[in-house]
Amino acid sequence: MLHDISLTIGSEEFFIIIGPNGAGKSSLLKALIATERIEAGAISLFGRPQDAYSRRELARLAALVPQGLETHFPFKVADTVLMGRSPHLGLLAVEQEEDYAIARQAMQATDTIHLAGRTLEQLSGGERQRVIIARAICQQPRLLFLDEPTASLDLAHQIRIMDLLENLRQERKITICMVSHDINLAAMYADRLLLMKEGRVMKIGPPDVVLEEKLLEKSYECPLLVDENPATGTRRVVPLPAKFSRAASVNNQKGRPTIPVDYE
Amino acid sequence: MTDLLFTRITGRLLLICLLLGLLLAAALLLAAAIGSSNKSPLAIIDFVRALSEPGSTEHTIIWKIRLPRVLLAAMVGATLSLGGLVFQVLLRNPLAEPYILGVSGGAAVGAIAGMLIGIPFFPGVTASAFAGSMATLGIVMLLASGARAGGKDSLLLAGVMMNAFAGALIMFFISMSDSNRLHHILFWLMGDLAMADAARLPLFGLILPCYLIIFILARPMNLLLAGRDAAASLGVNVRQISLTLLITATFMVSLVVCLSGLVGFVGLVIPHILRLTIGPDHRLLVPASLLGGATYLVFCDLLARTLSTGGELPVGIITAMIGAPLFIFLLWRVRQ
Numbered sequence: 001m002l003h004d005i006s007l008t009i010g011s012e013e014f015f016i017i018i019g020p021n022g023a024g025k026s027s028l029l030k031a032l033i034a035t036e037r038i039e040a041g042a043i044s045l046f047g048r049p050q051d052a053y054s055r056r057e058l059a060r061l062a063a064l065v066p067q068g069l070e071t072h073f074p075f076k077v078a079d080t081v082l083m084g085r086s087p088h089l090g091l092l093a094v095e096q097e098e099d100y101a102i103a104r105q106a107m108q109a110t111d112t113i114h115l116a117g118r119t120l121e122q123l124s125g126g127e128r129q130r131v132i133i134a135r136a137i138c139q140q141p142r143l144l145f146l147d148e149p150t151a152s153l154d155l156a157h158q159i160r161i162m163d164l165l166e167n168l169r170q171e172r173k174i175t176i177c178m179v180s181h182d183i184n185l186a187a188m189y190a191d192r193l194l195l196m197k198e199g200r201v202m203k204i205g206p207p208d209v210v211l212e213e214k215l216l217e218k219s220y221e222c223p224l225l226v227d228e229n230p231a232t233g234t235r236r237v238v239p240l241p242a243k244f245s246r247a248a249s250v251n252n253q254k255g256r257p258t259i260p261v262d263y264e
Numbered sequence: 265m266t267d268l269l270f271t272r273i274t275g276r277l278l279l280i281c282l283l284l285g286l287l288l289a290a291a292l293l294l295a296a297a298i299g300s301s302n303k304s305p306l307a308i309i310d311f312v313r314a315l316s317e318p319g320s321t322e323h324t325i326i327w328k329i330r331l332p333r334v335l336l337a338a339m340v341g342a343t344l345s346l347g348g349l350v351f352q353v354l355l356r357n358p359l360a361e362p363y364i365l366g367v368s369g370g371a372a373v374g375a376i377a378g379m380l381i382g383i384p385f386f387p388g389v390t391a392s393a394f395a396g397s398m399a400t401l402g403i404v405m406l407l408a409s410g411a412r413a414g415g416k417d418s419l420l421l422a423g424v425m426m427n428a429f430a431g432a433l434i435m436f437f438i439s440m441s442d443s444n445r446l447h448h449i450l451f452w453l454m455g456d457l458a459m460a461d462a463a464r465l466p467l468f469g470l471i472l473p474c475y476l477i478i479f480i481l482a483r484p485m486n487l488l489l490a491g492r493d494a495a496a497s498l499g500v501n502v503r504q505i506s507l508t509l510l511i512t513a514t515f516m517v518s519l520v521v522c523l524s525g526l527v528g529f530v531g532l533v534i535p536h537i538l539r540l541t542i543g544p545d546h547r548l549l550v551p552a553s554l555l556g557g558a559t560y561l562v563f564c565d566l567l568a569r570t571l572s573t574g575g576e577l578p579v580g581i582i583t584a585m586i587g588a589p590l591f592i593f594l595l596w597r598v599r600q
Contacts, residue, residue: 059499070491073544078269087499
């Protein structure tokens with residue numbers, strides 16, 4: 001699934017993995033957090049080989065916000081967040097005041113404290129996602145992995161989640177590594193992007209370098225327009241209908257009809 | 265600072281154990297006092313009198329017959345209830361239960377095969393029962409994991425089919441056996457606590473460590489419900505913990521099947537009621553399921569001994585008459 005990948009994520013970096021479906025984004029994320037083992041190669045965390053850590057040690061360093069949320073039994077929000085303390089507690093140990101305080105802070109930071117008494121089933125998609133982020137930061141990790149945290153959220157909630165992550169990164173000095181389908185959100189928040197396709201690295205670097213029209217068209221196999229977002233100054237990517245493809249514009253001497261940009 | 269946001273575990277654990285412990289003690293006392301010879305609740309008075317008169321017939325009946333039976337009922341109920349709880353976590357399905365999954369049926373096939381071959385009860389028959397239940401569970405999980413969509417239903421369907429197959433095998437074995445064993449095996453199959461004898465109670469020395477293992481793993485059980493990846497990222501060694509829980513639960517259930525035959529639905533009824541009343545935290549649910557399951561089966565056995573005027577009913581009939589309608593209700597509600 002994954003081939004020839006070599007990368008280093010910097011401390012406190014906001015690192016976002018993008019790419020078309022089946023590019024291996026989630027597989028890479030799972031390999032990085034060791035929920036799936038890689039067949040060859042090596043991963044190290046904070047200078048130490050990943051497989052030298054126990055599961056519990058790993059969970060104290062890195063937390064995961066998985067894609068989708070499984071709610072089989074009605075746990076309360078507060079108790080769900082408190083589960084983030086597990087890697088810090090022995091099997092039979094009981095949570096202490098300190099643990100409750102940490103969970104409370106995690107809920108305050110994610111604006112979920114007013115939901116504390118509800119069960120997960122009673123929440124909206126955006127609220128659930130914030131609760132799971134609260135559980136993750138309750139682990140007090142130095143690294144936060146997220147698998148498409150904004151998928152299936154409306155625009156306001158997408159931005160809210162991304163702003164929340166940016167705040168957490170700055171206030172808690174957390175390194176963030178996430179998979180995203182939304183290139184425009186990624187462009188606005190990421191320090192660096194990793195563009196993947198078919199399990200390989202297409203490009204890695206700052207958004208201005210990775211979000212290059214021809215490269216993206218090759219990766220996503222669809223016509224695209226890349227311009228500048230006038231509000232943020234970051235790159236903006238818009239997919240175009242097939243009739244705007246380069247092949248079509250070669251036949252049509254006028255080029256891409258409505259775009260005031262020069263295409264050879 | 266008191267913090268009402270979170271479920272405080274220690275206080276609640278003590279309270280729940282105290283309440284359910286008292287309930288169990290009362291059930292044990294009542295069940296030991298009441299028998300086919302004395303069905304009125306006033307039997308308690310005779311019971312106390314009999315206990316103070318060593319050598320009387322009542323005294324012998326209580327110590328040699330009723331007490332071992334009542335204790336067996338308690339242990340069987342506790343084990344099946346806890347077994348149900350564990351399977352519900354492992355399969356992330358509140359309808360999972362040793363009997364419904366075919367685990368009990370598989371153990372019964374193994375046990376009957378062992379009995380017919382004529383190997384000694386321990387370790388022979390118990391080992392073959394364990395092998396039978398592990399094999400059944402393996403097949404059920406394999407069948408259910410193959411079907412991606414509608415995973416919950418396919419699991420139940422696989423269990424029902426394995427149960428039917430186990431039933432057919434059992435009938436085949438019975439038809440091959442000679443008739444004086446027949447009545448005994450049939451009665452045992454329906455779930456029978458009458459063959460309790462003090463000599464078999466030490467087998468529970470093997471079951472008590474299972475309770476302990478599962479109690480120690482109560483916190484990881486909570487985390488497993490969040491999903492495999494989430495549990496792993498929260499520090500749970502998912503493979504190792506799941507396998508430990510699976511083998512422990514299957515082992516204790518197959519031992520219980522050897523002792524009492526097929527008693528169904530205890531592992532469905534008790535964890536369900538407890539989850540509704542005390543919440544989904546397994547650090548509370550594990551001890552509560554033990555005490556609640558024990559109380560429930562002691563009570564069901566009391567009904568089985570006293571309801572019918574012409575002899576006694578197998579306790580499995582009572583538990584199925586209570587459990588099966590509840591199962592159907594739950595299935596209906598899941599689909600809503």
